Amino acid sequence: MHNTIYKVIIIISCALLLSGCGAYFNQPITIENARIGEDTKVTKTLRDFPSPVEPVVVGVYKFRDQTGQYKPTESGNTFSTAVTQGATTILVKALEDSKWFVPIERESLSNLLNERNIIRSTRKEYRKSKNPNEPQLPPLLYAGIILEGGIVSYDSNIITGGLGARYFGVGGSTQYRQDRITVYLRAVSTSNGKILKTVYVSKTILSQALDANFFRYVRFKKLLEAETGFTKNEPAQMAVSEAIEKAVESLIVEGIEDKLWAANANPEDINNLITEYKAEKYEAQNTGLYDRYFKERRGKTSVFVKGGAAYISGDYNNPELTYDIKVGGRRYLNPYLNVNVTVSKFELTNQNSFSEGFNAVDLNTELMLLPFEKLSPFFFGGIGSVNNDDFDRTLFKFQYGAGIEYLLNDKIGLSVNATHNLVLNDELDNIVQGKRDDQYFNFSFGFNWYFGKPIKMNKKSRTLEQKKKEELQELKERNRKVRKEGISPQ
Numbered sequence: 001m002h003n004t005i006y007k008v009i010i011i012i013s014c015a016l017l018l019s020g021c022g023a024y025f026n027q028p029i030t031i032e033n034a035r036i037g038e039d040t041k042v043t044k045t046l047r048d049f050p051s052p053v054e055p056v057v058v059g060v061y062k063f064r065d066q067t068g069q070y071k072p073t074e075s076g077n078t079f080s081t082a083v084t085q086g087a088t089t090i091l092v093k094a095l096e097d098s099k100w101f102v103p104i105e106r107e108s109l110s111n112l113l114n115e116r117n118i119i120r121s122t123r124k125e126y127r128k129s130k131n132p133n134e135p136q137l138p139p140l141l142y143a144g145i146i147l148e149g150g151i152v153s154y155d156s157n158i159i160t161g162g163l164g165a166r167y168f169g170v171g172g173s174t175q176y177r178q179d180r181i182t183v184y185l186r187a188v189s190t191s192n193g194k195i196l197k198t199v200y201v202s203k204t205i206l207s208q209a210l211d212a213n214f215f216r217y218v219r220f221k222k223l224l225e226a227e228t229g230f231t232k233n234e235p236a237q238m239a240v241s242e243a244i245e246k247a248v249e250s251l252i253v254e255g256i257e258d259k260l261w262a263a264n265a266n267p268e269d270i271n272n273l274i275t276e277y278k279a280e281k282y283e284a285q286n287t288g289l290y291d292r293y294f295k296e297r298r299g300k301t302s303v304f305v306k307g308g309a310a311y312i313s314g315d316y317n318n319p320e321l322t323y324d325i326k327v328g329g330r331r332y333l334n335p336y337l338n339v340n341v342t343v344s345k346f347e348l349t350n351q352n353s354f355s356e357g358f359n360a361v362d363l364n365t366e367l368m369l370l371p372f373e374k375l376s377p378f379f380f381g382g383i384g385s386v387n388n389d390d391f392d393r394t395l396f397k398f399q400y401g402a403g404i405e406y407l408l409n410d411k412i413g414l415s416v417n418a419t420h421n422l423v424l425n426d427e428l429d430n431i432v433q434g435k436r437d438d439q440y441f442n443f444s445f446g447f448n449w450y451f452g453k454p455i456k457m458n459k460k461s462r463t464l465e466q467k468k469k470e471e472l473q474e475l476k477e478r479n480r481k482v483r484k485e486g487i488s489p490q
Contacts, residue, residue: 040238042245046098049252050265050273058095058187059106059143063088063244066150082154083181084237087244091147091185094245100252100261104141112140145196146188149247151240153182158204172212179205181239185247187255196260199250203243207233253277295372296335297410299450303329304415306446314429314438316350323347324442328362335371340364340380348440354429357389360421362399374407378417386423397423405448413448 069082084090088107095101105112119137156179164173186198211229218224255261257274283295306326312319323346330340342362349355364382381400387393403417419442428438 038238040242040245042242042249043094043097046094046245046249049098049100049249050263050269052100053262053264055100055102056145056261057102057104057141057143058145058147059104059190060088060091060095060147061106061109063091063147063150063185065154066152067154069154082156082236083151084240087151087240090237090241090244091248094241094248095147097245098248098252102141104143106143116140143190146190147185148188149183149185149198151181152184153180155180155182169215170213172210174211175209177207179207181205181236181243183240183243183247185244185251187251187260197251197254197258199247199254201243201247201250203239203246205234205236205239207231250277250281296454297374297407298332298335298368298371298413299411299452299454300332301329301452302332302448302450303327304446304448306415306417306444308442308444308446310346310348311441311443312348312350312354312429312438313440314348314350314354315426315431315433316353316429318351318353320349320351322349324444326442326444326446330366336368338366338368340366342384344442346442348429350429354431356430358386359389359391360384360386360397364399368405375404377402377404380417384421386421386428393427395423395425395428397421401442403444410454411450413450414446415448416445418443 064087065081065083065085067082071080071082092103095103116137123137157177158180159178160176162173162175165171166173180202182200182202184198184200187196188194189196209229209231211227213225213227213229215225216223252261253274254277256263256270257277263270263273304327306324308324308326309321310324311321324344325346326342326344328340328342330338332338340363342360342364344360344362345357346360347355347357362382362384364380366378366380368376368378370376379400379402381398384397384399386395386397399419399421401417401419403415405413405415407413421440421442423438423440426432426434426437428440
């Protein structure tokens, strides 16, 4: 037994390490040369954007960390800031990569003006000719749009957790932590000061740690100890860069949609670009803080097929697991509540004492806790009846249970559930003994098929949809009466 558990612990430890083997087997054991900065996932998207009809000249005066937050440590905060203070430079680089904007220097405008004054005074003092046609210093570009905003929040440890196991000095563990930054970017017209567009982007920052260790006396006074592992932290600068680049991407697409600027591309390509962005935005608006995606998913009607096991708790000893098959359908009254009917065929058996086949019909009310997510627990309860295979005995019962469902898509779901059936007499196993009535349990796994349009999330939308159906039904009924009576409709 000990050897088996010992092997399981070793396997778990190896699995924890191998899950991050890319980082584990790429240890920095040599000095690395300077390299060109890495691109984020959004950088390529910006570079692949269709070109604009005319690039927009923009100025960025200040785009910095507005949180004033210092980097947290286990012993408290340090004097190092949590995020980079060079967000303006990152934004200017993103604007350049997009090819949609011509950024002009405004962050260090005083340095630029001083240098231009030096040029003028030097030319005036040392030029030899008094030629009036001598070219003058060209004027500075002025911006049609100013980009404002900044990093408005840095939230530490929004999710923390881990997993570990240890047995007889052998163990392994993993820990993780997730932080979150938020970026706002707005475009302001320099002609009238109107805010043309504001976009908002958030990005998480992940930190992970994996380790495995071995501590064991292999012989008398001989101790074997080994430890390995690694920690991987997502660079905050890369997270800030990706968030800012995503904000620039959003600003470009929403500007095209609102006709603030135009793309030099086919109308079909532009429509596809806007459609994809709207789909992404809709998904983002319906995604909660912890990546919980809320969506209108389940149709109003569904049918299901389930298979599993039945287990009796009656008057005989040594109950056994036997088969259980269910079919049924459900109708949703609203996204959370539905009524369902189930027909099942199963067998109940006690070893060498009792074995009989049964049929049951259940009428349940079911509560779906998270109807707008892929994974949702549910609870149900109701009344039903049980008949033996000869249909010479009919017993009534109450049942309740719980389960969990995972949607493969909007039409098909997988579910696992358990049901406790309380028979209202003690004759299920053909023997009356004791004060307690007979009971049995069902454990099922199955498929759900959904039909019809998904139920609206918003209550007002559901009410409006129901009202339209009622009006349509009234209109059909009125037309039917008109046709029947031969009267012209008013």
